[in-house]
Amino acid sequence: MNKIISIANQKGGVGKTTTALNLSSALALSNETVLVIDSDPQGNLTTGLGIKRDAVKLGLYDLYSGKCGIDDVLRRTIVPNLYIIPTTMDLYVSEIELFEQADRERVLKRILDPLKSEFRYIFIDCPPSFGLLTLNALVASHSVLVPVQCEHFAVEGLSLLIKLLWRIRGGFNETLDLEGILLTMHNRHLSLSRQIVDDVRKVFRSKVYDTIIPRNVVLAEAPGHGKPAILYAPNSSGAQGYLMLAKEILNDNSLLF
Numbered sequence: 001m002n003k004i005i006s007i008a009n010q011k012g013g014v015g016k017t018t019t020a021l022n023l024s025s026a027l028a029l030s031n032e033t034v035l036v037i038d039s040d041p042q043g044n045l046t047t048g049l050g051i052k053r054d055a056v057k058l059g060l061y062d063l064y065s066g067k068c069g070i071d072d073v074l075r076r077t078i079v080p081n082l083y084i085i086p087t088t089m090d091l092y093v094s095e096i097e098l099f100e101q102a103d104r105e106r107v108l109k110r111i112l113d114p115l116k117s118e119f120r121y122i123f124i125d126c127p128p129s130f131g132l133l134t135l136n137a138l139v140a141s142h143s144v145l146v147p148v149q150c151e152h153f154a155v156e157g158l159s160l161l162i163k164l165l166w167r168i169r170g171g172f173n174e175t176l177d178l179e180g181i182l183l184t185m186h187n188r189h190l191s192l193s194r195q196i197v198d199d200v201r202k203v204f205r206s207k208v209y210d211t212i213i214p215r216n217v218v219l220a221e222a223p224g225h226g227k228p229a230i231l232y233a234p235n236s237s238g239a240q241g242y243l244m245l246a247k248e249i250l251n252d253n254s255l256l257f
């Protein structure tokens with residue numbers, strides 16, 4: 001089954017965009033046809049795939065506002081089989097404009113419906129908030145992938161997030177599933193990191209991916225070169241982590257609520 005997956009966490013800096021960038025690239029390199037949607041007006045996913053900000057004339061905002069069609073915004077990327085709907089800063093305005101629309105939480109779902117059959121995976125990189133952009137992403141999605149940084153309060157933050165997701169499921173999208181929880185920025189030399197892994201696994205059990213993404217500076221450097229780490233330094237521990245995650249996802253699609 002083709003799948004639309006939101007990458008969401010209300011916290012910033014937990015690895016959402018890094019995961020969108022590298023997981024989508026890893027799956028595309030495994031010969032799956034993949035689309036990523038940059039739904040964060042900051043546009044780090046867009047620039048991380050080598051697309052210069054001023055080269056994007058039309059983006060997700062223009063789709064939301066009905067000013068253009070999919071074919072005007074959908075682009076190829078430097079990764080074979082990977083396509084993107086990029087963003088512009090205008091997307092900030094969508095939060096306000098959507099508010100005035102009837103059926104305001106279903107606009108993205110309507111936009112993506114005709115694309116579902118074309119892509120094995122569609123990933124939506126969400127902003128670090130629970131406004132209308134994230135709600136639209138979650139209503140359009142089959143499931144949510146939640147990156148969590150290996151740090152203090154990870155379990156508390158996650159418990160809140162899961163409660164929020166359940167409310168969205170109850171109110172807006174009754175088939176929304178939890179795709180999986182991804183532990184990121186793990187430092188194997190720190191006992192704190194090891195403790196967090198144990199705590200999160202104890203509470204969320206099979207919903208936590210076996211793959212853990214290590215803290216690796218290459219993951220932070222690569223976007224500056226306009227490339228996912230998987231192309232920039234394929235042998236780095238960060239790139240290898242996301243390749244393993246892609247394998248895990250391809251082999252097992254059964255992490256459900």
Ligand SMILES: Nc1ncnc2c1ncn2[C@@H]1O[C@H](COP(=O)(O)OP(=O)(O)O)[C@@H](O)[C@H]1O
Nearest residue numbers: 012013014015016017018185214215216219220
């Ligand atoms: N595993 C990692 N190791 C090292 N740096 C990382 C890792 N994951 C993300 N980063 C860096 O941390 C910062 C926040 O990550 P990002 O993916 O942008 O988070 P979010 O999208 O949740 O705000 C970025 O500068 C990114 O390059």
Ligand SMILES: [Mg+2]
Nearest residue numbers: 016017040044
């Ligand atoms: Mg981000």
